[in-house]
Amino acid sequence: MSPVLAGVLQLLALMVALALAYRPLGDYMAGVYSSPKHLRVERWIYRAVGANPATEMRWPAYLRGVLGFSLVSVLFLYLLQRVQGSLPGSLGFASVDPDQAFNTAASFVANTNWQSYYGEQAMGHVVQTGGLAVQNFLSAAVGLAVAVALVRGFARHRTGELGNFWADLVRGTVRILLPVAVVGAVLLVACGAIQNFAGIHEVGQFMGGSQQWNGGAVASQEAIKELGTNGGGYFNANSAHPFENPNGLSNLLEIFLILVIPLSITRTFGRMVGSVRQGYAILAAMVGIWVVFTALMMWTEFRHGGPAFDLAGGATEGKETRFGIGASSIFSVATTLTSTGAVNSFLSSYTGFGGGIAMLGMQLGEIAPGGVGSGLYGILIMAVIAVFLAGLMVGRTPEYLGKKIGTREIKFAACYILITPALVLCFTAVSMVMDTPLNSLTNSGAHGFSEVLYAYTSGANNNGSAFAGLNADTQWYNTTIGIAMLLGRFLPMVFVLALAGSLAEQKPVPMTAGTLRTDKPLFSGLLVGTIMIVAGLTYFPALALGPLAEGLAS
Amino acid sequence: MSMNTTVGSTARLLGAALRALLVLSIICGVIYPLAVMGIGQGLFHHQANGSEIRADGRTVGSSLIGQRYDLPLKDGQETPDPDLKWFQPRPSNGLGTNSVNTQYQLILSGATNRAGDNEELIQWVKDAKAAVVKDNSVDGHKIKPSDVPPDAVTSSGSGLDPAISPQYADIQVNRVAKLNNLDITQVQKLVNDHKDGRILGFIGEPRVNVLELNIALKALEAK
Numbered sequence: 149m150s151p152v153l154a155g156v157l158q159l160l161a162l163m164v165a166l167a168l169a170y171r172p173l174g175d176y177m178a179g180v181y182s183s184p185k186h187l188r189v190e191r192w193i194y195r196a197v198g199a200n201p202a203t204e205m206r207w208p209a210y211l212r213g214v215l216g217f218s219l220v221s222v223l224f225l226y227l228l229q230r231v232q233g234s235l236p237g238s239l240g241f242a243s244v245d246p247d248q249a250f251n252t253a254a255s256f257v258a259n260t261n262w263q264s265y266y267g268e269q270a271m272g273h274v275v276q277t278g279g280l281a282v283q284n285f286l287s288a289a290v291g292l293a294v295a296v297a298l299v300r301g302f303a304r305h306r307t308g309e310l311g312n313f314w315a316d317l318v319r320g321t322v323r324i325l326l327p328v329a330v331v332g333a334v335l336l337v338a339c340g341a342i343q344n345f346a347g348i349h350e351v352g353q354f355m356g357g358s359q360q361w362n363g364g365a366v367a368s369q370e371a372i373k374e375l376g377t378n379g380g381g382y383f384n385a386n387s388a389h390p391f392e393n394p395n396g397l398s399n400l401l402e403i404f405l406i407l408v409i410p411l412s413i414t415r416t417f418g419r420m421v422g423s424v425r426q427g428y429a430i431l432a433a434m435v436g437i438w439v440v441f442t443a444l445m446m447w448t449e450f451r452h453g454g455p456a457f458d459l460a461g462g463a464t465e466g467k468e469t470r471f472g473i474g475a476s477s478i479f480s481v482a483t484t485l486t487s488t489g490a491v492n493s494f495l496s497s498y499t500g501f502g503g504g505i506a507m508l509g510m511q512l513g514e515i516a517p518g519g520v521g522s523g524l525y526g527i528l529i530m531a532v533i534a535v536f537l538a539g540l541m542v543g544r545t546p547e548y549l550g551k552k553i554g555t556r557e558i559k560f561a562a563c564y565i566l567i568t569p570a571l572v573l574c575f576t577a578v579s580m581v582m583d584t585p586l587n588s589l590t591n592s593g594a595h596g597f598s599e600v601l602y603a604y605t606s607g608a609n610n611n612g613s614a615f616a617g618l619n620a621d622t623q624w625y626n627t628t629i630g631i632a633m634l635l636g637r638f639l640p641m642v643f644v645l646a647l648a649g650s651l652a653e654q655k656p657v658p659m660t661a662g663t664l665r666t667d668k669p670l671f672s673g674l675l676v677g678t679i680m681i682v683a684g685l686t687y688f689p690a691l692a693l694g695p696l697a698e699g700l701a702s
Numbered sequence: 703m704s705m706n707t708t709v710g711s712t713a714r715l716l717g718a719a720l721r722a723l724l725v726l727s728i729i730c731g732v733i734y735p736l737a738v739m740g741i742g743q744g745l746f747h748h749q750a751n752g753s754e755i756r757a758d759g760r761t762v763g764s765s766l767i768g769q770r771y772d773l774p775l776k777d778g779q780e781t782p783d784p785d786l787k788w789f790q791p792r793p794s795n796g797l798g799t800n801s802v803n804t805q806y807q808l809i810l811s812g813a814t815n816r817a818g819d820n821e822e823l824i825q826w827v828k829d830a831k832a833a834v835v836k837d838n839s840v841d842g843h844k845i846k847p848s849d850v851p852p853d854a855v856t857s858s859g860s861g862l863d864p865a866i867s868p869q870y871a872d873i874q875v876n877r878v879a880k881l882n883n884l885d886i887t888q889v890q891k892l893v894n895d896h897k898d899g900r901i902l903g904f905i906g907e908p909r910v911n912v913l914e915l916n917i918a919l920k921a922l923e924a925k
Contacts, residue, residue, distance in 0.1 A: 221719075
């Protein structure tokens, strides 16, 4: 069997597995966020928190919950790293420097998992397992909560109430993320991912002598880092490290975990707004972009343009033998189209076009299917824009899911889509005209520019993957990427929740013959077109200077 | 709202947030990893502890983690020469050693992160290819540059790739047989026995585990 055919078959197997999970998981999640019942463990948590889960919140209160919880999370994670040197169970590792500790805390709370540190030499058990992995759960649960609040904004009428943040946070963690993560983690251990508290220990070598290895709770972190579309590696090599991703099967399982919630949540959306077809239309747009991007990535990586790859006979630099080029390409597209920073192969050594595809995937706003929760609210914002554009064409007041898209709604949506490009392009431009930030580049020319553009694209879009040629552990990058991650995560949430509040207050508009049908393939196409045009207009000049210039030169 | 009630409600909110964080940290950061630890150690003890392999009564590594098979470092050398008696793994130019917490000597996994048009990478590939051709051309058995598969001249993502392609194992057979005074057919059979196909016929890529192959080679020698 040729490697290309094997790659295609792996993609098809993945699609079948995701399709099988779609209905049960989507319906289950809709039940989780709609049920009036509380589990016993949840009641204990609410009692400890001192929150009444039945209290309905309007959007400002919901937002205060999101921001308050995230602020406390950043501070806690920052302090945990700053006192690591005195914490037991930390392998005697020193405390993390302030700028790096800030960057890492911002990164994990913002569901980004950008890492300017080497996991195996910097973070002990307590910080990894009790700090970073915990935010892998909680930042994902916050994303889910905000998405569900927006869906309620569409589904509810003449209220303004969006649910209870604490209840949504706790339910997303306890009922959705935890059970799936346990199953995923155990399967990963079966494949060979490690799960022990061996600490740093000596292991004998074939040629004599020994080497020092880190043990740790790797499988449990691996499962939630993929499921929560986080991506922060226990080891520097991330999911290319054999202890994180031991074989072809674990590799497919990890890709499945990355995609399963962001895709299935379109079913949850459809259920909650009372029409699963509305969910299918969104799903079709997501899957269409995902499949085309994966096909393009496989094409350019198998074609291996670039002098070093021509010489070697294949683009295997930075890729593991056990995955090969096909499964590496599938992984890279799945991570950069979601907000997952995990890598199983190193993007800096992809072909020029391959790096560009990864970057463009993030620049679409990570909505195909996007991060856990953030993918759904991101694409619903684009749906609002698409409906608005269609309304302009025929001169009608646009409506979506029975809600009028008026001036206020469009303002919120427009602010949402402007935030990340503004962060990416401004920080990249400033870095390129300063002297010191350029010392961090490994490659020069177009690829060097791509390293910086990629870093801010990844940070502001909360992806976390890297063109790792950039030495990002400097005060400048730690600080500015940290700021980009926080603003890129939480400012959009402000506008999502404001939009949700505005929608929930409206009374429903009855559907007429002139209403644009948003549950049809035509709308899926319109949505994809809108996404491409918005991202293309925003980023084309920057992409032309980086990956396009490199790709055309090879 | 007066100033006092704003401050009060913010303090109440942050207090609730801190309590929520602590409770959820216990569930996700203590109970969850310990549960996975219990199940993993109970059902898959070998894998959970790193899939270590023993040979000759001692641990010689993990079947998942690649190693170097080099000669001892000579005076004035920065990088050791490969011990050509053994099957050689892929290059690992992206591996590093720890720069912080230097009470340990850790291997830092990683890639070279060099782009396809990077001069250094081009040179590495050229040098590696020349070395593979030279080392494996023995006794009239000539290796052509086009026989060398890409994995033989490029570094993996982790630098710890435990496997090589079957092609790379095949072109090393004559060399290994000669340097160990073994029969070529015997060594080729050993390589063939260690070729792993794709899982279920289509998942991942065919490969040969270098450590397992070298252990078997050592056992063959000892016979």
